[in-house]
Amino acid sequence: MQTLFPSLTASGRRFLRGLFPGDGALFAPEELVGFSGDAGQEQALPGAVVRPEQEEQIQDLLRWAHLERIPVYARARATNKVGQTVPVRGGVVVSFLRMDRVLDVDEQDFVAVVQPGVVTGAFQRGLEARGLFYPPDPASVNISTLGGNVATCAGGMRALKYGVTRDHVLGMRAVLPGGEVLALGSRCHKDVAGLDLTRLLAGSAGTLALFSELTLKLLPKPEASVSVLAGFRDFSEALQAAAQVFRAGLLPSALEFMDRVTLEALAVEYAEKPGDHDWLNRAGAALLFRLDGSGVAVETEGRTLETALRGSAGQGPLFLERASGVDEEGLWEVRRSISPSLFHLAPDKSGEDVAVPRGRVLEAVQGLHAIGERLGLRTACFGHLGDGNLHANILYDRSKGQAEAAQQAKSALFDLVLSLGGTLTGEHGIGLSKRAWMSRQLGPAEQDVMRRMKDVFDPHGIMNPGKEWE
Amino acid sequence: MQTLFPSLTASGRRFLRGLFPGDGALFAPEELVGFSGDAGQEQALPGAVVRPEQEEQIQDLLRWAHLERIPVYARARATNKVGQTVPVRGGVVVSFLRMDRVLDVDEQDFVAVVQPGVVTGAFQRGLEARGLFYPPDPASVNISTLGGNVATCAGGMRALKYGVTRDHVLGMRAVLPGGEVLALGSRCHKDVAGLDLTRLLAGSAGTLALFSELTLKLLPKPEASVSVLAGFRDFSEALQAAAQVFRAGLLPSALEFMDRVTLEALAVEYAEKPGDHDWLNRAGAALLFRLDGSGVAVETEGRTLETALRGSAGQGPLFLERASGVDEEGLWEVRRSISPSLFHLAPDKSGEDVAVPRGRVLEAVQGLHAIGERLGLRTACFGHLGDGNLHANILYDRSKGQAEAAQQAKSALFDLVLSLGGTLTGEHGIGLSKRAWMSRQLGPAEQDVMRRMKDVFDPHGIMNPGKEWE
Structure with a gap:
């Protein structure tokens, strides 16, 4: 059942203009249109866009929206592919791009405190210069933000070894509908006091609360990494090779695969580039591994990996390239080229x-x-x-x-x-684009508990309405 | 405010006897006393103990307890130290020790499905024989159960590299007060469909639901490990040495420390044991590292670690021992001896x-x-x-x-x-023993949300009452 929300009134617009002075609030359709979609295909025009710079503004906004029953849609770089940031019920889009400060990076605590609008890739590069490491790396890493990553529990390439975004969030400040702020978790790497609201909010996709601050867990930066790209005759052979790698006791930080049609698209993409890419036309599947750790360890593990691949069932890979240092990124360029390359087909x-x-x-x-x-x-x-x-x-x-x-x-x-x-x-x-299928995966009992938990946080249903299990 | 629960009536006892035939239900005080405490100091006698063997019994039990407002306390090996399993409001203790089957271990999926009463250490040894690895290792690992570990989000030595129990739970079947079963998560290593109830229940300490089945994430077993025990003049020197190790880009699976008084207790414990343990009398602090990974990598990383420790500020460690293979456990025996050794003092x-x-x-x-x-x-x-x-x-x-x-x-x-x-x-x-301090850490807003979330699962407050933030 779809909730009917009121339209933004003149007094609502006045309120927002007062709370977000200057260009902090946008109302003109030609300005709003840039906030109507994300990387998916759906679009909808909000009634307003606001750009908070501090937590108090988010509190005042959510106090008002809660009272007035105005939908609130959080958004940063809107790289989401399932319409998660699309304001399908109108209301207010909250852009976090002006809350983009790294508040603290602590090499002793192995902790960073950030605002949600910080771009993940830039954050990671800043850390690496200091010998620190924040592992989550969704494909959008260079454009998406930490707030968006936490809101969606973003995954990425390194999840195999390091886990997903949820596993790297130690705490947060979250503003509830009504304006109250929850201070959750701590700078401690372990904390089991009370129910784990931090991990519940991570991945809740703006349906429960808005983040004003995030406390993230850091690791020491691995000294080195090595990557291996291998092409196989068919998919079964590639899977057998991957099993062989696990059997050798290796835990790669990344293990990506590509099927025959993906390689065909890459073959077109690489046809005119320097180097011998003919294997892309011949292989039926490919695997791309990355190992990281200390320099010597990575060097020897890279060789172990290569041996495991060559010794795997069948005749071994028909193509294999191992690279570290500056050459390594060339292998990952292949992986990153996939999405655009598919348009060749x-x-x-x-x-x-x-x-x-x-x-x-x-x-x-x-x-x-x-x-x-x-x-x-x-x-x-x-x-x-x-x-x-x-x-x-x-x-x-x-x-x-x-x-x-x-x-x-x-x-x-x-x-x-x-x-x-x-x-x-x-x-x-799930967002918008998989909503219709949600009930095929989650039963009524599970959805009922989720709905009732949503009611605890957002009794009027103003937070990202029209998405997920709603 | 303490809820008043009714005592178990004759008809309640009849119900339990019918649901748990034979010695599946216990009522005699001399039998109940064995279920009145855990590894902490508090004790309380329940009205009954029941020992389910299948999920349906748990459902029937929680349907009845929910209707009749009877407190329910989950328990397995009761190694908890804060009174988490103590039935302070009477009612029924549910012992999970008869639900101790490993239902599935899948080397392709890297997943295990278990009943909650499986002892963690035995489970891990069974996996290792198959080249698989379940990292969480609380100190109680050889006596505590997977259900208890998940209920408390147990930590342990390997959390630094591998995370805590929560990070290894992919899904579960959980029975709610009222008897409904939630099937949460999946055998997928990544799953972001809906709110993350799986990680909310992990660590909820029996206050929300009872687990009838757990789906756990496995890793390939690391081929080898090496451990280094080092003694330092004082605690600052030890901390500097640890920082040096992180700076070398190493991520140990474990990094334990011992202070001067701990070493003094160990010196008494080891005085009559073979070997030269005199350093225990001279050192002001000690560190114990474990590195794991492929054989060659671990060998070289062990040397890097040793170099980092020797090259750290001050004059380097006054004691250092590196061990792998069968000798390695000798170093960890020192760590495990701490708790009993302190009674020498x-x-x-x-x-x-x-x-x-x-x-x-x-x-x-x-x-x-x-x-x-x-x-x-x-x-x-x-x-x-x-x-x-x-x-x-x-x-x-x-x-x-x-x-x-x-x-x-x-x-x-x-x-x-x-x-x-x-x-x-x-x-x-938090359990019983830290309850009085809970409000010094969590504010009223955070506790209020936790309480209201508890109401969603357990509106009558029958689940582990008298603990945590209640």
């Missing part, structure tokens, strides 16, 4: 971040391909093999009337994934 | 698992010693340096009338720790 794509139990990855990839064949569409699969987190891409051409088939393929993919014991989303969230 | 002790930000460990240790001196008591501090998680022990002699001073020291310790931005508990929980 089709003008439109629908990419879903489903996850399955690790042992079901082959079935998921083959199943996706079968769905594509049945519906006359090409499909490409890549992603985080170590987590079973697949980026399943359905390629299509809207101009040839394939949009409907792509939608059918997406639905069939979700059915497949759930039948394998998987999840609709490993890291992007 | 005093017949009574109060041990608190406070945590502070990592950079405040020196102040915490020195502050504890100062409190002891002021009150005429000896104090010993050891624990997980890497997490800032201190086991602060106040040594006293009840027979000499020192119990009151010990209580004052405990209160002063909590004040000290909170003034350093620390927490009352890094891993043991």
Whole structure:
């Protein structure tokens, strides 16, 4: 049942103008339009955009919005792909980009305190210069923010070894609808006093509270890393090779995979680039590993990894490149090129971040391909093999009337994934675009508890309404 | 305000006897007394003990207890030190020891599905034989259970590298008061569909629901490990050495410390054992590191660690021993001997698992010693340096009338720790014994939200009443 929210009145606009002076509040449609969508396809115009610079403004805003029943949508760089920041019920978009200060980095405590609008990649580079390390690295790392990462519990490449964003949040200040501030957690690396509200809010996607400050756990920066890119004849061979690596007792910080169609797209992308990329045309699957640790350890582990790959079932990889130092990023450039490269094969794509139990990855990839064949569409699969987190891409051409088939393929993919014991989303969230499927994964009892917990935080349902399990 | 619960009636006993036939339900005081306490000092007699063997029994039990307002206390091996399992309001103790089956270990999924009564250490040894690894290792690992570990979000030695229990729980089946079962999470290593109820229940200490099944994340077993025990002239020198290790880019799986008084107790313990233990009498502090990973990596990292320690400020350690393979456990035997050894110095002790930000460990240790001196008591501090998680022990002699001073020291310790931005508990929980201090750490707003979340799960307050923030 959709809640009906009132429109922003003239007095509401006056209130916001007073609270966010100058260009801190925007109302003109031509200004609002830039805040209507994210990296997904849905869009909706808010009634206003506000840009807080301090916690007190967020408190006053949420006191007012709670009383007046005005929807509130948090947003920073809006790199989300499932419409999580889209203001589908109008109301106010809260942009966190002016709360972008790193308040404290403490090399003794191994802790950083930040405002939510800090860009993750820039934060990480600042830390690395000081010998510190914040592991979470969603693909959007250079544009997305820590606040957005925490709100969505962002994953990324290094989750296999280091876990996801949730595992690196020690505490936060969170403003509730009504304006009250919760000070949760601490700078302690371990803290079990009371219920774990910190990890509940991490990943709650703006449906419960707004963050005004985050306390993050840091690690010592690994001294070195090495990466290995290997091409195999087919997907089974690649999976056997990966199993061999685990059997050798190695825990890579990243383990990415690419299927045949992904490699085909990369072959087009790399055709005119220097170097011999012919293996991209011949391989049926590829794996990309990264190991990190102390310099000598990484060097020897890199060799162990290579041996494990060469000694794996079949004839060993048909391509293998190991790189460290400045050359290493060249291998990761291949990985980062995937998403844009897929447009060489089709003008439109629908990419879903489903996850399955690790042992079901082959079935998921083959199943996706079968769905594509049945519906006359090409499909490409890549992603985080170590987590079973697949980026399943359905390629299509809207101009040839394939949009409907792509939608059918997406639905069939979700059915497949759930039948394998998987999840609709490993890291992007449910948001708008997977809402219709939510009840296929979560039963009524689970959704009921979630709804009642939401009521504790947000009894009037003003926080990111129209998303998730609502 | 204390809720008044009804006593168990004759018809209640009949109900329990029917639901838990044979010796599945106990009522005789001489049988109940064994279920009245845990590793802390508090005790209370329940009205009954029941021993479920399957989920349906837990459902029926919680349906009845919810209707009849009967307190329910979950318990397995009851190794908790803060009275978390003590049935202070009477009612029913639920022993999980008959739900002790490992239901599934999947080497492809890197997942195990277990019942809550499985003993953690036995589970881990079973995994290791298959090349798998479940990292959490509370000191009680060989006697405590996975259900208890998850309920308390147990920490342990390896948290520095691998995180705590919460970080290794992928999903669970949890029975709510009223009997409904929640199926939460999945076998996926990443899953962000809906609110994260799995991590909310991990660490909720039996106050929200009872677990009937747990899905745990596994890792490949590290091929090898090496440990280094080093003695230093004083605590500052030890801390500088630890900082040097982090600066070398090493991330030990464990980093334990021992202060002067702890070493003194160990010196007594080891006096008559073979080997040269004289350094225990001379050192002012000691550190114990463990590194794990592939064989060659660990070998070289062990040397890097040793170099970092020898090259640290001052004259380097006055004692250093590096061991791997069968000799390694000898070093950890020293660590495990601490708790019993402290009784060489005093017949009574109060041990608190406070945590502070990592950079405040020196102040915490020195502050504890100062409190002891002021009150005429000896104090010993050891624990997980890497997490800032201190086991602060106040040594006293009840027979000499020192119990009151010990209580004052405990209160002063909590004040000290909170003034350093620390927490009352890094891993043991609040339970009964730290309840009186809870409001010094958590403000009214935070406690209010916790209470209202508890109401969502347990509106009649029957789950582990009398503990935590209640």
